[in-house]
Amino acid sequence: MNQIINIIKALQGENSTNEKVAILKANKDNELLKKILYYTYNPYMKYKITEKSLDKMQIDDVIIKGIYIGDIFNLMDELNKNNINDYLRGRVQMFLQGKDKKLQDFYKMMLLKDLRCNISAKTINKVWKGLIPQFNVMLASKYWDSMDRVEGKEFIVTTKLDGSRMVAWKESGIFKAFTRQGQEVLGLAEIEEDFINIPDNIVLDGEILLRNDNDLESKDLYRATMKEVRKDGEKHSLIFNVFDILPLNEFQEGKSKLSCKDRKKILHNLLNGKDLKHIIEVKPLYVGKDTNKIIELLDNAITNGEEGVMVNLSDAVYECKRTKTILKVKKFNEADVKVIDMTEGTGKNKGKLGMITVQFEHKGKLWTTGIGSGFSDNERELYWNQPDILLNKIVTVGYFEISSNANGGYGFRFGTWKSIIRDDKDEISMY
DNA sequence: CAAACACTCTGGGGTTCAAAC
DNA sequence: GTTTGAACCCCAGAATGTTTG
Numbered sequence: 001m002n003q004i005i006n007i008i009k010a011l012q013g014e015n016s017t018n019e020k021v022a023i024l025k026a027n028k029d030n031e032l033l034k035k036i037l038y039y040t041y042n043p044y045m046k047y048k049i050t051e052k053s054l055d056k057m058q059i060d061d062v063i064i065k066g067i068y069i070g071d072i073f074n075l076m077d078e079l080n081k082n083n084i085n086d087y088l089r090g091r092v093q094m095f096l097q098g099k100d101k102k103l104q105d106f107y108k109m110m111l112l113k114d115l116r117c118n119i120s121a122k123t124i125n126k127v128w129k130g131l132i133p134q135f136n137v138m139l140a141s142k143y144w145d146s147m148d149r150v151e152g153k154e155f156i157v158t159t160k161l162d163g164s165r166m167v168a169w170k171e172s173g174i175f176k177a178f179t180r181q182g183q184e185v186l187g188l189a190e191i192e193e194d195f196i197n198i199p200d201n202i203v204l205d206g207e208i209l210l211r212n213d214n215d216l217e218s219k220d221l222y223r224a225t226m227k228e229v230r231k232d233g234e235k236h237s238l239i240f241n242v243f244d245i246l247p248l249n250e251f252q253e254g255k256s257k258l259s260c261k262d263r264k265k266i267l268h269n270l271l272n273g274k275d276l277k278h279i280i281e282v283k284p285l286y287v288g289k290d291t292n293k294i295i296e297l298l299d300n301a302i303t304n305g306e307e308g309v310m311v312n313l314s315d316a317v318y319e320c321k322r323t324k325t326i327l328k329v330k331k332f333n334e335a336d337v338k339v340i341d342m343t344e345g346t347g348k349n350k351g352k353l354g355m356i357t358v359q360f361e362h363k364g365k366l367w368t369t370g371i372g373s374g375f376s377d378n379e380r381e382l383y384w385n386q387p388d389i390l391l392n393k394i395v396t397v398g399y400f401e402i403s404s405n406a407n408g409g410y411g412f413r414f415g416t417w418k419s420i421i422r423d424d425k426d427e428i429s430m431y
Numbered sequence: 432c433a434a435a436c437a438c439t440c441t442g443g444g445g446t447t448c449a450a451a452c
Numbered sequence: 453g454t455t456t457g458a459a460c461c462c463c464a465g466a467a468t469g470t471t472t473g
Contacts, residue, residue, distance in 0.1 A: 015468080015469075016469065016470090017437090017438075017439095017468090017469060017470075018469080018470075046458085046459075048457085048458055048459080049458090050457080050458070052457085053457075053458090083448090083449060083450075083458095084449085084450080084457080084458070085449085085450060085451085086450080086451075118438085118439060118440080118468095119438095119439085120438075120439060120440095122437080122438065122439090123438075123439090142464095162462080163461095163462090164461060164462080165461090165462090179460080179461075180461085180462095181460075181461085183459095183460075183461095222445095222461095222462075223445075223446080225461095226445070226446055226447090226461060226462080227446065227447080229446090229461070230445095230446050230447050230448090230459095230460075230461065231446090231447060231448085232447080232448075321437090322437095324435095324436095345441070345442080346441075346442095347440070347441065348440065348441075349440090349441065349442085354441080354442070355441095355442060355443070369443080369444075370442080370443055370444085371442085371443070372441075372442030372443055372464095373441080373442045373443060373463090373464045373465050373466090374442085374464070374465055374466085375441095375442085375465090375466085376465095376466065376467090377466075377467075380441095398464090399443095400462095400463085400464090403444055403445070404445095405444075405445055405446085406445080406446075411443085411444050411445080412443080412444075413443080413444055413445085413462080413463085414443070414444085414462085414463060414464060415442095415443060415444085415464090416442095416443085416464055416465070417442095417465090
């Protein structure tokens with residue numbers, strides 16, 4: 001185990017990712033290293049331990065009676081298979097106690113699924129192909145950052161739906177559905193029924209949303225959808241809004257052969273005219289080269305209470321990664337809010353600012369929400385060391401929408417720091 | 432050599448479920 | 453019955469090394 005710790009230390013001390021790969025390659029035959037990386041970085045193995053809960057354990061202060069029989073892998077298997085509880089937390093303490101600090105820290109990092117050496121599944125899989133299971137779907141980039149990508153090219157505009165991403169297919173007649181992160185979605189009998197009409201080994205990619213029986217606004221429908229999607233057991237009234245299609249083998253290889261335009265045509269022909277109750281096609285709103293149409297359709301979408309639109313380049317193939325051949329077009333809002341608190345960050349932000357808590361006004365009342373995204377490293381350091389620069393000041397921040405929660409409260413969804421301190425005013429305002 | 436890409440890290444609101452209180 | 457912790461939906465954005473044109 002000491003040898004492994006030295007290898008990880010070497011990785012920590014190396015900035016170059018090519019060098020990290022070289023270090024791992026030099027140890028390719030080290031089965032223990034391979035096993036440790038597998039247990040640490042496999043996204044489907046969950047140990048339900050966080051830094052906070054580990055800190056609470058205070059290993060050396062509380063001596064637990066008993067000795068853990070087994071190694072770290074036995075412990076991790078035990079945690080992975082069961083729901084976490086105080087008995088299992090006690091088992092973790094039992095395992096860690098008595099071991100020297102170096103070893104304890106290493107085992108803790110394993111349990112936290114992060115060896116803190118800036119590597120992840122992608123880097124590990126460059127050395128051991130397929131060791132860490134990965135699941136990738138095509139992801140869009142932001143239109144505002146890549147507007148030049150569509151100039152002079154033909155594109156297809158569709159509605160952007162605010163629900164939960166899902167890919168689904170049938171293999172040997174068996175229906176399977178997965179979220180964006182590769183979590184299997186169960187309890188979809190209604191959608192499965194419609195798959196009688198879909199041949200085997202064809203992947204449908206889309207967004208599931210609750211059927212909008214109550215004519216909810218987009219953000220309320222999103223919340224209602226999440227309630228249904230995230231609960232166990234049979235899910236009801238979910239509609240699979242499909243926007244893409246490709247053969248299963250091409251999806252698994254990570255790239256389609258056909259262009260977006262051809263795929264949308266095939267999708268239309270497959271779904272059109274069939275009596276489907278829980279699968280619908282996301283239909284093109286516009287096909288052409290006129291970029292003015294994008295803004296026009298975005299405005300329409302916002303007027304209709306929708307999230308925005310997607311711009312798909314007509315000749316682009318499907319790729320299982322983030323790409324600039326699909327662009328999302330959304331409108332963000334800004335507000336002047338008051339900074340009332342600051343919280344220290346974690347990990348590389350320890351000793352620096354993590355987030356600010358701000359006060360905003362909504363429906364005639366004051367609410368608070370956290371803003372943690374958008375700060376540069378320098379800002380995090382400066383504001384943490386000199387809090388008076390921000391505390392009690394009015395700042396302009398961005399957000400997508402005001403979200404409501406089950407307790408009747410409100411917050412900012414996708415709130416971001418914009419580096420704007422309003423020294424000219426001391427009033428909160430939304431605009 | 433600059434620009435684009437790839438990869439990793441950290442931050443948010445909100446929901447469910449199970450365990451703890 | 454209520455609160456808390458963990459996982460996972462939705463993400464945004466910064467930083468930095470690597471590859472491309």
